[in-house]
Amino acid sequence: MSQALKGIRVIDFTHDQAGPSCTQMLAWLGADVIKIERPPYGDRARRLWNADNPKLDSFFFLLLNSNKRSTVINLRTEDGKEIARRLVRNADIVAENLGPGVMERLGLGYEDVKALNPRVIYASIKGFGSYGPYSGFKCFEPVAQATSGAMSVTGETGGPPLVNGANIGDSGTGMHLTIAILAALVQRNATGRGQLVEVAMQEAVLNLTRVKFTQTLATGKPLERTGNRSATGGWSDLLRCAGNGSNDYVYMTIPPDNPEMFEAMTEVIGRPDLRSDARFATPSARANNGAALTAEIETWTKEREKREVMKAFARRGIVCGAVLDTAEVLADPHLRERETIFDLDHPTRGRFSVIGCPVRLSDSPVLAKRAPLKGEHTEEVLRALAGYTAEEIRQLKKKQVI
Numbered sequence: 216m217s218q219a220l221k222g223i224r225v226i227d228f229t230h231d232q233a234g235p236s237c238t239q240m241l242a243w244l245g246a247d248v249i250k251i252e253r254p255p256y257g258d259r260a261r262r263l264w265n266a267d268n269p270k271l272d273s274f275f276f277l278l279l280n281s282n283k284r285s286t287v288i289n290l291r292t293e294d295g296k297e298i299a300r301r302l303v304r305n306a307d308i309v310a311e312n313l314g315p316g317v318m319e320r321l322g323l324g325y326e327d328v329k330a331l332n333p334r335v336i337y338a339s340i341k342g343f344g345s346y347g348p349y350s351g352f353k354c355f356e357p358v359a360q361a362t363s364g365a366m367s368v369t370g371e372t373g374g375p376p377l378v379n380g381a382n383i384g385d386s387g388t389g390m391h392l393t394i395a396i397l398a399a400l401v402q403r404n405a406t407g408r409g410q411l412v413e414v415a416m417q418e419a420v421l422n423l424t425r426v427k428f429t430q431t432l433a434t435g436k437p438l439e440r441t442g443n444r445s446a447t448g449g450w451s452d453l454l455r456c457a458g459n460g461s462n463d464y465v466y467m468t469i470p471p472d473n474p475e476m477f478e479a480m481t482e483v484i485g486r487p488d489l490r491s492d493a494r495f496a497t498p499s500a501r502a503n504n505g506a507a508l509t510a511e512i513e514t515w516t517k518e519r520e521k522r523e524v525m526k527a528f529a530r531r532g533i534v535c536g537a538v539l540d541t542a543e544v545l546a547d548p549h550l551r552e553r554e555t556i557f558d559l560d561h562p563t564r565g566r567f568s569v570i571g572c573p574v575r576l577s578d579s580p581v582l583a584k585r586a587p588l589k590g591e592h593t594e595e596v597l598r599a600l601a602g603y604t605a606e607e608i609r610q611l612k613k614k615q616v617i
Contacts, residue, residue, distance in 0.1 A: 218245025219579035223400070224600075225308040226299075227251060227283065228323070230258045232356075232382060233340050233416060234312030235279040236389030241308070241396070242282035243572040243581050249596055250285045250587065251299065254615065257287060257589040271563050272586070278570060280586040281559075286597070287590035287617055290321050294616040299323055301601040304331050308396060312340035315351050325411045335409040336399040338392055344415035354416050359384030363420035368427045371442040388419040445470075450477075450501040452509045453538070456521040462543075465516060465524045467535040471498035479531040484515035561585050593617050 223246040227238045235258070242248040252258050258276060265273030289295040299321075303309050309328055311318050318324045318339075325337045339345070342354020343362075357378045360366040370377040381387075395412040403409055430438050443466065445451040451468035469476045481489045489495050489511060494504040501508055516524050521537040528535045539547060545568045550556045559569045562585075572581040597603040597617070611617045 216578050216580060218582070219576055220245040223247070223307045224305065225249065225310060226302050226306045228309070228311040228313060228318065229340070230312065231260050231263075232275075232279055232385035233388045234310055234392075235260065236386040237338070237340070237392040237396070238283065238310050239279055239281060240390065240393045240572070240574075244574075244576075245579065246308070248283040249302065249592070249600070250280065250283045251290070251302075252285055252287050252589060254287050254289050257285070261589060272589070274564075274567070277561065277564065277567075277586045281569065282582075282584045283587055284592035284596060285587035285590055286593040288593070289616050290323075292614070292616050294611060294614065296322055298597065298601055298603075298611075298616070300331055302596070303328050303335060305600060306332060306335055307400070308336045308338060310338040310392075310396075314353060315341060315345075329409070329411075333408060334403060336396055336403065337409065337411045338396050338399075339411065339413045340388055340392055340416065341413065342416045344418070345413055349417070354384075356382055356384035356416075359388070359416035359420045362417045363424055364427065365420050365424045368424070368438050368440060370440040372440055372444070374440065374442075376440070383423050384416050384420050387423055388414055388416045391419040391422065444505055445502060448502055449473075449498055450505050450508055452505060454509065454516045454524070455513050456516050456524050456537075457519055458521070460540075462538045462540045463521055464538040465521050465528070465535050466538060467512075467528060467533060469501065469533070471502070474498070476533045477501070480512070480528065480533055483527050483531055483533070484512060486511065486515070557583065559583060559585055562588065590617070 220241060223241070225238055225241055225246050225248040227234070227248050227250045229235050229238055238248045238250070250258070256262060258280070260276040260279065261272045262269070263273050264275045265271060288298050290299060303323070325339070328335055328337055341350070342359065343349035343352055357366070360378055360383065361376070365379060365383065366376040369379050392412070392414045395414060399410055399412050427438050430436070443451060443453050445468060449469055449471040451466070453464040453466050456463045456465055469480065477495070478490060481487050493500065495501050495508055525535055525537040544550065545556055547556065555571050555573065556568055557571060558566050560566050569583065571583055594608055597608055598605075603611070608617070
């Protein structure tokens with residue numbers, strides 16, 4: 216079976232996380248993604264968080280750039296710009312998440328690329344978009360969370376706002392851009408024309424946070440932080456389990472419109488008397504006496520390992536999950552069986568665990584490949600896609616263009 220995006224070529228000017236998460240998804244789905252990196256170090260992500268061995272590509276980079284090809288091109292030279300122009304002429308997609316105005320200064324902005332290739336889909340990520348009062352501002356993950364409302368609703372009651380541990384600003388934006396690109400590809404099938412697609416990090420995180428605005432729309436007041444407790448009138452909390460680890464917990468939620476879950480929970484822990492306890496008899500009572508209910512359930516959970524607790528409750532239809540730390544996730548048998556996490560060999564890093572594609576298409580299998588070494592495919596790309604001869608490539612090397 217062929218892959219869904221086989222035959223689609225992406226020229227990838229992205230770096231760090233937001234853009235690479237998008238182009239990685241396209242590569243997983245079968246697109247030929249050609250990563251354009253700058254000398255001497257390439258994507259700065261190669262050097263981020265690699266204190267374990269600064270001479271090797273970081274795992275941060277390796278986790279975001281599998282299934283791609285890498286070229287190193289000095290875009291500050293006219294020869295380098297000409298290579299880029301040749302590549303985008305035959306591209307389906309050009310992706311970038313460089314700072315405001317950078318691609319335009321390189322002569323590779325949307326209008327420049329459109330003039331070379333009217334069918335191209337030009338995909339751009341900016342922190343705050345290409346227009347508006349904040350459009351010239353730079354943005355990283357926590358800033359997107361702060362300016363979208365997400366940070367304001369994350370944290371404990373009475374405590375300060377907190378950054379969400381999941382990268383909703385970077386990878387969340389990348390997934391939004393993937394959706395936009397795929398929509399533009401479908402539209403191009405009808406019109407024959409490409410277009411500019413743009414996702415602002417602030418707006419992508421706002422989209423992921425939008426349900427939290429229901430109370431504000433109803434009352435005009437900002438939503439307060441509630442930590443692990445339910446903000447919907449039900450009960451939810453972390454339950455301490457056996458062990459002294461910082462993650463020896465199970466998270467459980469009992470929605471107000473699912474009283475059967477509460478009844479099932481009392482059966483699991485052998486405490487049917489809790490049903491007639493006035494403190495817990497109704498959803499509102501459980502919400503108002505949340506700490507007391509947590510304490511009652513923990514008399515049972517504290518004697519049991521978190522996975523055992525999760526299975527006992529989940530098998531009765533109760534919504535819950537063990538808090539798995541990052542090492543436990545990499546070894547999780549469920550994720551291993553589904554091959555979401557698997558081991559892959561790398562020429563410098565050796566064999567290590569990889570987090571694979573989270574989407575599955577029955578007729579488009581994902582063929583996992585390692586992330587490329589810096590510039591690993593420069594020569595083959597210039598020969599096959601940009602029409603350079605061996606002698607021209609030798610001269611480009613001599614001039615340190617590639």
